[in-house]
Amino acid sequence: MRATSLAASLPWLARLVTLVRVTANGVVTQAKSDAEKRAMLSAADDRDLLLAAWPGEWSQDIFVVDDLQAARLALGLPRKKATVAVSASAPTSAGSASCHAGNLPGSLWQRLAELRDLPAEGQRKIARKSGYLPIDTAVTLFQRSDLAPDVRRALLEDASAWLAPALLATGQCTMQEILKLVERFPESAKVLHAALCREDTRDTVRRKLVALSYMAAARLWLDNHVRSEHWPELAAAIMPVALTKPADLPATDAYGSTRYERAALIRSLAAELAADQRLELLRDQQHGTLAQQAFLSGTELTDGELIECLPEITKRQNPIAADAIPDLVEYIHRFPRIIELAEDSLQQAAAQLVANGWSPAQLARAGRWDALITIARIADASDLVDALVKAAVFDRMEVAKPGIATAPWREPRRYELIELLLGKATVPDGQIRFLLDRLTVDEIDDLCESVRRRSRLSRLCAEALRMRRPTASPAIPEALQQPELPTDEQLAAVPDPQSVLQDMLRARSIHRDRVIAHALNSAYMTDELAWHLPVQALENHPVYGSRLAAHVTKICANSPSRWQTFADSCSQPPQLLASTLFRRLRETNTDNPAEDPPLT
DSSP states (O other), rough: OEEGGGGGGGOSSTTOOOEEEEEETOOOOEEOOOOHHHHHHHHHTTEEEEEEEEEEEEEEEEEEEEEEEEEHHHHTSSSSOOOOOOOSSSOOOOOOOOOOOOOOHHHHHHHHHOTTTTOOOHHHHHHHTTSSSSHHHHHHHHHHHOOOOOHHHHHHHOOOHHHHHHHHHHTTOOOHHHHHHHOOOOOHHHHHHHTSSSSHHHHHHHHHHTTTTHHHHHHHHTTTOOOOOHHHHHHHHHHHHHHHSSSOOOOTTOOOOOTTTTHHHHOOOOOOTTHHHHHHHHHHHHHHHHHHHHHHHOOOOOHHHHTOOOOOOHHOOOOOOOSSOOOHHHHHHHOOTHHHHHHHHHHHHHHHTTTOOOHHHHHHTTTTTHHHHHTTTOSSSSHHHHHHHHHHTTTSOOOOOOTTOOOOOOOOOHHHHHHHHHHHSSSOOHHHHHTTSSSSSHHHHHHHHSSSSSHHHHHHHHHHHTTSSSSTTOOGGGGSSOOOOOOOOHHHSSOOHHHHHHHHHHHOOOHHHHHHHHHSSSSSOOOOHHHHHHHHHTSTTHHHHHHHHHHHHHHHHHHHHHHHHHHHHHTTOOBBBBBHHHHHHHOOOOOOGGGSSSOO
């Protein structure tokens, strides 16, 4: 906690600054608006505790108001506490107060400053009060075409840190006047930025800023910068200090050491620059690497900035700790879009990881599956893919054997890594077989659910399942063998495809459910064939389930007795044929429409 008298400048009326007053009898109040702050400081006395809370980008400063008179002057108030004028004939209420003798309301000072024929003495009177007049009033007076020279001098010499930027913004200050204000307010970002926007003072102010130490420049920017204000000229002038000066960070700091770190300062300054300036900074031959590191420590980068940061993203780490997560993996994980922008460059950089000492198996043992999935997305080099394959099954290096129970994995991300590796076209058959040999039959079956039919992986999965059968096992009975079911291409070659499907459906075997599902999905399936199948086989089918429901509705129509027959029939599962159901419904006597209860 610091005293306000030790602060070079404090934006009392800034929206983010809050005043807190604790009276001698323990009453606590706060002020946020301009009017509330002026009223609080007017009513406070030396026995009160006054605090000013000023939030920064990462933390908040708390100041003790130790000079009440200076605080009042900074807000355009009289130095001394306002007294309440009480009339004997008309006593005022406890909460009201008259204006201090000799003080005019702010709006009246403004009207005086706007008068066309304001005499020089009136100008001098207003100028003498510029320390606590509203800024608009002082600016109006300063912009008068008939302003007396001594009044102009007085306004500039008595200007506060808040009035000075407003006077500079009028564009009526000479070069010498601007430089004097810069000398008076060397820590005012607004004054410095206003001076940087002038061509005749820009070089002088830049030289002053370049001469600052790193910590002085960091405090100047970070302690004054407000997100709602944009100071690109000041940011560009401070950037060389942030890039080149030694970072003389304080040993102990209320904000914590990260607030003034170089990367944080560069990111904050760069946020004020135009898009082309940011790209130019990243391409800079001398400081581009430092800028890239600072940008990549943030979170939001454009596609163009990611491309310019590619040298830092793909920079070779040599050596890499075996159990560490390489920087390349960290960057890809945080900026996944870089894969679409520069996959070839990322693959070339990833190819060096294993040669530099990195071990995916070590990360697998630590359960860092996210990192392994990230690198697997771009892995292309044979030694890296081989290391990832072995890492995926590091705890199952022996081939799975029939009859020996294997504990299933509990980590879903591990299965995702295996599926990703198996689905890569660059992974050779040998490595796929290595993975499949270490999966259980159930795990391979689960994998087959999402495998594209007739693909390389489906073929290798089928081969792995065949290899699991004992070599000395007796021949499988014909009834247990999986039937060879004709494809639509094969059906197209026969004269009557529907008759082939009909013969398939009439055959009775333990594989009937599979045969029915295959037939229903055939392009040669018809409603006539479908209605000779059990209702249970049709009701969940995406096509024939809807057709079955529509046909039942058409037969039952508005007949309560038929609907009752439908309910009775379907309450008894499950081999009721659709054609049998239709026949039962039609054989049910239709109701007398006059006896049907009305629908509600």
